Every structure is written in structure tokens, then in C-alpha cells.
Amino acid sequence: MPWCEDCAKYFAPSAMTEAGDCPTCGRSLEAQVPRTPITAKNLNLHKLAAGDGAEDDVKAPWHFKLLMVLLVLYFVYRIVQLFR
Numbered sequence: 001m002p003w004c005e006d007c008a009k010y011f012a013p014s015a016m017t018e019a020g021d022c023p024t025c026g027r028s029l030e031a032q033v034p035r036t037p038i039t040a041k042n043l044n045l046h047k048l049a050a051g052d053g054a055e056d057d058v059k060a061p062w063h064f065k066l067l068m069v070l071l072v073l074y075f076v077y078r079i080v081q082l083f084r
Contacts (some may be wrong), residue, residue, distance in 0.1 A: 003031035 001010045004022040
């Protein structure tokens with residue numbers, strides 16, 4: 001998608017003028033072309049799933065852990081109420 005720096009907008013190719021200019025400010029826009037097309041031959045899903053190795057393991061936030069504890073307590077309470 002072409003990006004206009006002056007207008008700070010992305011433009012669909014059909015929204016630009018016939019010359020490929022921005023319809024608002026008239027700046028010449030060029031679509032960003034990927035370096036190599038992505039095909040099934042050059043796409044390695046195993047490498048993408050493994051990550052780059054530089055990322056640290058992300059831990060769950062404390063409020064998520066608290067929510068899980070409260071959920072378990074609620075289910076235990078409901079099970080106890082079921083047999084009373």
C-alpha cells in the first residue's frame with residue numbers, strides 16, 4: 001500500500017490519481033514492493049514457529065494468575081454447593 005508522508009495516510013491504488021500521485025497533496029507515491037515474493041518454497045514455518053531465540057520467555061501477568069486462582073476457587077465453591 002502506498003504511504004503519503006505529508007498526509008500521513010495509506011492509499012489504495014484505486015484512490016490515487018492515474019499518475020500514481022496522492023489525491024490530496026499531489027505527492028508522487030510508490031507502492032512498497034516486497035524484496036522476494038513469499039512462496040511455499042521459501043516459507044519455513046518451523047523457523048517462524050520457533051522464533052529467533054532472542055526473546056525471553058514471557059510470563060503471565062500477576063492479574064491473570066489472580067484471575068485463575070479466583071476461578072478455581074469459584075468452581076470449588078460451586079461443586080461444594082452442588083452436593084449440599
